[in-house]
Amino acid sequence: MxxxxxxxxxxxxxxxxxxxxxxxxxxxxxxxxxxxxxxxxxxxxxxxxxxxxxxxxxxxxxxxxxxxxxxxxxxxxxxxxxxxxxxxxxxxxxxxxxxTDVHGIVAALTEAGLGAPGSALVLGGGATAASALAALAELGLTKAGLAVRNPDRAAESVSVGERFGLDLRIGSLDRLPDMLDGGLVLSTLPGIAADPFAGQIAASGAALFDVVYAPWPTACASAVEEAGGVVVGGFPMLLHQxxxxxxxxxxxxxxxxxxxxxxxxxxxxxxxxxxxxxxxxxx
CATH class of the missing domain: 3.40.50.10860 (Leucine Dehydrogenase, chain A, domain 1)
Incomplete structure (x- = not known):
């Protein structure tokens, strides 16, 4: 037993x-x-x-x-x-x-055909965001964006990026359109916290990885799907980790x-x- x-x-x-x-x-x-x-x-x-x-x-x-x-x-x-x-x-x-979160993100993105993103922007600065940054480095990126509520308090995330060889561009969620470039967006924000940014992300033409798995789809996932973008939910990450x-x-x-x-x-x-x-x- x-x-x-x-x-x-x-x-x-x-x-x-x-x-x-x-x-x-x-x-x-x-x-x-x-x-x-x-x-x-x-x-x-x-x-x-x-x-x-x-x-x-x-x-x-x-x-x-x-x-x-x-x-x-x-x-x-x-x-x-x-x-x-x-x-x-x-x-x-x-x-x-x-x-095992890093493995979960890498496997989920690869399974969805997003295993070689040209650019990426992570939303949020918590533990899951740190795993997302590590996953991006494992997928071969050397640069990434990080959008957080208060950039002045992003020192820990910057340190994580540095440990994985990532050159991080830090910005505020309040100015998200300035950071969106149509690449891959990884939202590590909990619950409905990313909902206000759904239209902005969809309009950018980005693919979306959203760590939330219930309730699903999130507002961001629905908006990106309606715009014709690729969406990966939190369940594949949870499964593979x-x-x-x-x-x-x-x-x-x-x-x-x-x-x-x-x-x-x-x-x-x-x-x-x-x-x-x-x-x-x-x-």
Whole structure:
């Protein structure tokens, strides 16, 4: 038997249990369980300390990714460079922090035919934005734009860009049209925060990667699709980062991507049909 879970606050919206459980079922891991626990920064240390030999690992979502770096025993070079760990793997009583968000973004963009963007603009300056910058560097970009609410507070994002060899152009979301060039826009803004910019992004002719996966489509996604642009939602990123997490936690490379995709899409359809929409979501 082995245990795994996703931690965050809020956590009720998380699609991770559906994805991981689908993987366990398809892989014949009958003794594996995966739960969701609400946990904030102040509770993370206690949770990590409670992990025993039954635990295989944890998925971490907001607001835990940066806090985790200081609390695990070892950390991957990627997680250090990005400044956030969304994964904890437990081995021999030690906790190893890693980042699978970068893989998730790269895989989602590549799958959609956007694996070689000529230019890119990231919206937002949080942990997911840092992973987006790392993903752009992995895809071969040397320059990128970053639009945030307050450019004077973007020092951490600039540092991430520098660590990955990116020359960053920093600008304000209030002046977004000045930064749009018709390339790829990666919105890491939560919920409906990107809605006011939908028309501007669509008018620029940009392709869009939006990390939100529910409710879907977002206003930005609808506007870009109507304008004939390519749109990638947050679900493919969530799927592929979960695939990498299952690989890390189980030590196996035969993770059933399509079984996980089918289970996740079915759950999203079920939620969309509910009388009350779920929380705007991104893991």
């Amino acid at each position: 082995a245990r795994a879970a996703v931690l965050g606050k809020p956590i009720g919206h998380s699609l991770s249990p559906v994805l991981h459980r689908a993987a366990y079922a398809a892989m014949g891991l009958d003794g594996w369980t995966y739960e969701a626990y609400e946990c904030d920064e102040t509770g993370l240390w206690g949770f990590l300390e409670s992990l025993d030999e039954e635990w295989a690992g944890l998925s971490l979502t907001m607001p835990l990714k940066r806090t985790a770096l200081k609390l695990v025993d070892t950390v991957s070079d990627l997680a250090v460079a990005v400044g956030g760990a969304n994964t904890v793997v437990v081995r021999d009583g030690r906790r190893h922090g890693d980042n 979960a695939v990498r997490q299952v690989e890390l936690m189980t030590g196996r490379d035969d993770v059933p991507v399509e079984a996980m995709r089918a289970a996740g899409e079915a759950e999203l359809r079920r939620r969309a049909a509910m009388p009350v929409s779920p929380l705007s979501s991104r893991d």
